[in-house]
Amino acid sequence: MKTSARQCGWCGGEGSTMICTKCRLVDYCEVECQTQDWKAGHKILCAKLPKAVKKAKEKVASFSLSDYTTRNVGTFMVTEAEARRGQILEERAAQDICYDAMDMTKGSTEKLIEILHALGTFPLSTEAWGMLGHFYQFEVDPKGSREKLCCAEALKMHDTAILCARKLNPTWSDDRSDELSWGEIENRPYLRALLGRAQCLKNTGKRDEAIRQAKKIMRLNPGDNQGVRKLLCSCFLEARDTEGCTNLLRKFDTKDDACLAYTDVLLQYLRWMKDDVVENDVRLALYTAIQTNPFVPDMLERVHGFEDDDADEDDEDSDSNDGYYSIGGSDEAKMYAKDSRKLWKKYHDAISWMRSLKFSNGKIPEESDLIDLLRSGVKLRVKCIHTDIAGSEEPIYSTFIGTQRRNACIGCGLPDFYWPRQLNQPHQPASDILIHDNAFDTDKNWRRTDYVDIEEVPYWAILLQFYADDEDYSGDYRDEPKPWKSEEKDRPKYENSGPLKCKECGSAAKFYALDNDSNDFYCSKSCMKNFLEETAPLYLELDSETFNVHATEECSVRTIDLDHALQVARDYMPNLKYVDIFINQDYILEDDTYGSFGLGEPNPNFMLSSHVLEQFLESKSADLVAFVFHLDDCCWEEIKALTDRCRAFAPLARMPNLKKLSLTNFGFDDVETITMCLNPGLESLRLDQAAIGFERIWSNSQVDALVSKLFQLPHLVSLSLSGIPITDSHVRFLLPRFNNQLKCLHLRGDFGDPSCSPLTDNGVKAIAEFCPSILTVDVDYQDEVGFSGILALVQNCPNLLEIGACGTSLGVEDVSSILSVPNELLNLSFGEIGHDHSSTEKVSLQNAVMSTNGRLVICTMSGLMKMNLPPEHKANQDDSMSKIKKAHEQQFDPMLCNKWDGEGW
Incomplete structure (x- = not known):
């Protein structure tokens, strides 16, 4: 088994001889590297973090609710304590900072600074303490024995997180038996801290305490949205407690979860060693596990030193996915092998047993058996030389998941799905073998190979042994996906009488x-x-x-x-x-x-x-x-x-x-x-x-085709394409076609999905250039849109009545500057979800509205912004509200094309 050489934490060079004497977690090859790393951010971990932690712990020890600001939030979807004492505003602000930090690069200095910012905002932030624990536990990435140092620090952070949660919520005591639903977001930081503590206990060798902690979490959250059962199973198996693991797995289905499926393989192997089951039971568990993810056995071999010299190059980097993986893919297998390496290392012989079955009867089955497996639809890995179905491209040598079963082919329900007619006939020996490359991220589809060009089909004997009895793979391999049909209801038939x-x-x-x-x-x-x-x-x-x-x-x-x-x-x-x-x-x-x-x-x-x-x-x-x-x-x-x-x-x-x-x-x-x-x-x-x-996703060519068709509709007065990824170039191509007659244009993006929100300020400027008579422009959730684009609209569109810019980068100062330009706006929407404007910002916005004599109505993601206006300004705003409401109703009126018709504009 390979060992990791000491690497310099700054330049990555191997053979490092120095170590940071403050944290003892990072190696260096020379003083210059240590100096550069210190300047680049290591100082935060070594110096600022301990000081910030010490300061925050002092405030935790002296916590008094009177030191913080609370507000009444009712009783719905809040903790028991919040329902009684109100929400602590500083805690809410710290939680929002933590949410921002979650999206930052793993292990980055910026992320650590943001977590410390949250801790400074509210020292009892359960989420911030838990994220510090997670940072030490999974993001510092120390080597060798220093992993335990990190886990020990992480454990302190998680313990503090739990202490804070219980200070803020006294009913969350250690002996609590009532559930804490994961569905209530306010409970999640505490549940995450409990899980982090259990993981640290396990990794520091305190297995029995980790088991007690995990069982407690599952009592609080029996639905186990956190996957605690996986940690608990691992602890049971490390302790050779096959009975406890068996009882736990009975409650969950292992078929669709690679971690549980391979846990069951190891469980059945240990039971076989104790003569509680026979080898065939272990083989069946392995068959089920292969169907959840066929790449795991190879990854376990590589992690534990059995890897082949000719391992696929694209499988070498086990950390490239940054925590994200595709179900059933090689990246999921890498993550599982990495996370469970200590468990499987304890049972090296189980990996040897799996390896012995990989090609127990040869590397490939007989041709007829191979065709049977392909037509069954089981997860079948095939390493071979292959080309496209016509044989017109250069041959490729690779491994992929293949099938010949129609309703198992990815994309089989789409109208453009191609089914080779050859597969309707019995396979002729030595003829071409057609295999569907069953991956979401491939454009290869059907592949053609010869039997003599197939090099490996791992675990084919296991698949051949059990697939015929598996109800998931019964039926004709040529079956169409089942169509949807409404049931006939006993209702009177229509008759024109x-x-x-x-x-x-x-x-x-x-x-x-x-x-x-x-x-x-x-x-x-x-x-x-x-x-x-x-x-x-x-x-x-x-x-x-x-x-x-x-x-x-x-x-x-x-x-x-x-x-x-x-x-x-x-x-x-x-x-x-x-x-x-x-x-x-x-x-x-x-x-x-x-x-x-x-x-x-x-x-x-x-x-x-x-x-x-x-x-x-x-x-x-x-x-x-x-x-x-x-x-x-x-x-x-x-x-x-x-x-x-x-x-x-x-x-x-x-x-x-x-x-x-x-x-x-x-x-x-x-x-x-x-x-x-x-x-x-x-x-x-x-x-x-x-x-x-x-998958409801537009490709660039599909958007191009739609826009080309829209170009043939020259009479459009109102156009709404919200959620369709219209780009700046599409806007510049399309809008001149409408000869300045367009009155309403809705190009909302998709909240949380930047791929559906590609519009930028340049696209909004094009709207201003080609549609000076426009009345409504809606660019909500286009996060690349901001001040310059909206300003161009107001400057160049004198009749503009309504702008939707929620979820853009438009800020309060931008709004004030925009409204200083002469305009006729009735309504402007802007802001981000969860953002509460400060009193200073509210005063600034109120002054901006006053400059319009109260005519403008400002909305945020939280709804209409209420303001204290003089009576004459209030009357103007009420008049605007009436017009806006009527226009909103009229946009759904089938008789009207322009929702502002009838308003006198």
Whole structure:
């Protein structure tokens, strides 16, 4: 087994002979390196950190609530202590600083300074003490025996974190038995500190105490969001407590967790050594573990000195992922092998046993057995020489996870998925072997190889032994992914039966009501009286111009037969011009798939068919002026399944009078499905949160294709593309096309996802350049947008009424400077989530609003900013609020393309 040479902490050179005498954690090769490292930041660890810790501990010992500022925060989602005494504002500020530090580079001086800043802000910050413990424990990265020095320091920090948490929350005593839910964010710093302490105890050899600590955490948080069970299993196995480990693993499924799966392998191996089980039980555990991650055995061999000389070069760096990994991939295997190296080192013979099975019957199976394994869909590693399916590229020599099972291929549900016809026939010996490269980050797809070019298939004998009995790999390998189908409900079929009669009195019907049991017709609201007692009842006026179905969360009608409603509208609403539909996700998602992000089958209580929708649109092709269909989040896949992958909307592009189209929160298989719905006569288009493919991520080429199509819509007055990664170059290409007629432009980014927020100040300046008559610009969550872009808007767009700039870099001073420019703004939104403006900042903003005679309304991420204004200014602001509210309501009005119409601008 290789040993780590002493490396210089500054230059990285090996053979270092000096050590920092203050912390005794870092080696150096010469005095110059030590001097440079001290200047670059090591001084923080060696000098400032101990002083800051000493000072903070003194304040912890003398803690008095009266020394800090508290405010009442009620009783919802707060700790028991906060509900009683209020929230400590300094603790909240320190927590926000810690959140910022979490995003900083691991082990960096900047991160350590930020943690000390949090500790200076509030010395009893549980999170800050816990992060110091984590810093010593995982981020200093000392070598050899000095790991224990770091763990000892980390343990002190975690102990202090726990002490602080209990001072602030007296009910969190050591003997507490009531749960502390991980779902309540305020509990998490304490739970993290408890886990950090348990890890330190284990790493410093105090295993029994670590076990007691881990069991205590699992009593407090039985859902175990923290993965304490993994540490507890490791402790049990180090102590050879196979019974305790067995009882713990019974509570959890090992199939989808590589750590638990390989823990089970070691557990069964130890039980086999004690004659509690037979070897076949250990083999079965290894089979299950390989299906969670087939790379782990190799990584364990490398960590413990069995590695091959020809190990793949791309697997050498075990720390390159910085804590992030892909489930089932080699990076996850590296992390597991590194984290569990001490445990497996204790049982070196278990690794030897696994290694003996790797190629126990040769490096590759018989050709027919190989085909059986590929067609089973098991996690099969194949090292071979391969090329593309046509054999046209240069051969590649590598290892990948391969399959021939259709519904196991990544991307098999996409419309452009390619299935080679050769695989529909029995395999002919010595013919080409086609293998799907089953990785998310590859563009290689199907690979072609020859049996003679296959060098290794690790653990094929184990896979061959158990796959046939594994229910996950049963069925025909050519099976299509199962389509979603709504269950048929026992409801009356639609029939066009001539004149409609009122359900109550038999008179000619004028209303159509959507109800749970059946959809009925009425002549008047008096006959509909019982139905109208529903909460937010759904009904259509048959002589109306508008088809309006808003199935909101408040609505007590729980069954929506949209098919029936569309057929009635088609045949009995002759004046129809506007369609306005909103469907809450509760109507579409099954109860057990709520929150699963569109991976379940559509709820049978929601009925919509692609052929009914398409027939409706075709029949109203000459009449429709607006089509608005808004979805709640999380149900895009179900709607795709019901609308022929959204292709049923294609007739929208052929409507001669269509002016407004809004499809919000829809998912599309490809950009072509979107563009084929777009009508060249559109004046208003909203495609907010439109998503592409299963992962809902737009590629550059897909955005280019959408923008090219938008260029063919020269009449647009209002355009909303929130959540679509529109860039500066797209803006400069597109906006000149609209000849300064664009009034409303919404280009919101995606909160927390910079890849969907690429717009910069240059793009906003282009809006100002090409759209001087614009009234609304929304660039919320475009974090590269700031002062210069917003200033250009105000300077060049004299009619501008509304700017949305929340989540941008716009600050209070910027707002004051911007408002000093003559403007007509009614509304400006800016700020970050969780940021409370200081009293000085509030005064500055109030003065800026006063300069507009109170006309301007300022909003932050926390809502409307309230100000003390003179009566005449307050009247102006109330007038602005009225106009803003009306415009907000009108943007959802299917009859209006410009939401400011009717305001006199």
